[in-house]
Amino acid sequence: MSLKEFKCPNCASPVVFDVKSQKIHCTFCNSYYDIEDKTHEGHDHTNSQVSKTKTTGGVFEHEKNFYSEEETNPLRVYSCESCGGEIIGDETMAATSCPYCNNNVVVSSQFSGDLKPDLIIPFKFDKDQATKKLLNFYKGRRFLPKVFKDENKINEIKGLYVPFWLFTGTSSSNMAFQGTKVRTYSDGNYRYTETSLYDVKRGGTIDFKYVPVDGSSKIEDILMESIEPFHWEEAVDFNTYYLPGFLADRYDLESEDLVSIADSRIKNSTIEAFEDSVMGYSTVRKVGEDYKLGKVDVKYALAPVWFLNTQWKGDFYTFVMNGQTGVFVGDDMPIDKGLKTAAFLKVFIILLALVFVGLFVYNKYFGG
Ligand SMILES: [Zn+2]
Ligand SMILES: [Zn+2]
Incomplete structure (x- = not known):
């Protein structure tokens, strides 16, 4: 089989790469062709x-x-x-x-x-x-x-x-990093803060x-x-x-x-x-790279x-x-401002119509 000119070997129509099947497809005669695996041929x-x-x-x-x-x-x-x-x-x-x-x-x-x-x-x-x-x-x-x-x-x-x-x-x-760990504790009278230094x-x-x-x-x-x-x-x-x-x-x-x-x-x-691998310290400072x-x-x-x-x-x-x-x-x-204006006008006209109907109803029942 040769597809060298991107033509269907069956009917000579142009072929395309079909995404769904991941194959070469001739839409004219509906044939499918595998894409040859060339990895075994070695490099030229x-x-x-x-x-x-x-x-x-x-x-x-x-x-x-x-x-x-x-x-x-x-x-x-x-x-x-x-x-x-x-x-x-x-x-x-x-x-x-x-x-x-x-x-x-x-x-x-x-x-x-x-x-x-x-x-x-x-x-x-x-x-x-x-x-x-x-x-x-x-x-x-x-x-x-x-x-x-x-x-x-x-x-x-x-x-x-x-x-x-x-x-x-x-x-x-x-x-190289310098890390610190801070520990605080108290004995009832005092609060203690202990800072330990680490070379990482x-x-x-x-x-x-x-x-x-x-x-x-x-x-x-x-x-x-x-x-x-x-x-x-x-x-x-x-x-x-x-x-x-x-x-x-x-x-x-x-x-x-x-x-x-x-x-x-x-x-x-x-x-x-x-x-990212330096973890578990209160502070980390890079000192050498x-x-x-x-x-x-x-x-x-x-x-x-x-x-x-x-x-x-x-x-x-x-x-x-x-x-x-x-x-x-x-x-x-x-x-599109034209479209927006048109839509605004539509809303405005509907509102106006509602107000008009409202006034009409009001006038009918309460009007003198
Ligand atoms: Zn161009
Ligand atoms: Zn074909």
């Missing part, structure tokens, strides 16, 4: 290169794998002429609008030379589920402008794979796996952070068959440029872990996100949902 090292980046502490090593020509054949790069955004998708996504700025004019080109992801978290929530979450989010927002609720607009919600760099390795630390030492190594740093500058960090974490332990080996029907954001931040961010994140969580980073392995990975941008009066309102966990956030929705 002819198409890879290793880069090393040194920091004060450790060495960041990244074995970079590149797409083969066969793999990129059915894939295109869509570039937005308006915002410069670049996304990867199959040929069937040609009619798509730019997920970042809604511009309709995207030009496609063959792509090559890009790094091939090592890992991917496949979508676990499908488009129907994402749409439901979105409509739920809109619920109770009575004055939401119509453009948000437009069915065509809602249908534009896109499944987008977001690039991440994952850092794995070992760090070690030796830390903590040391050891910590293995960390898949510390993520976002590889795309196009999606606001704050949006991504609010739908994180992704459960990276569920990531599987990357295969291009996870892509048909989805878009993949093209990374624009190289792993080498993000090493310092990873470095400080690893350092902070190492130190935090040791600090020694931190070392070992060799760090870098991997390129894709995470699934449902994404919708709605433009209203020149501003963008973004809805994002974690495609693995279902966690979602949306920008504060605007209020």
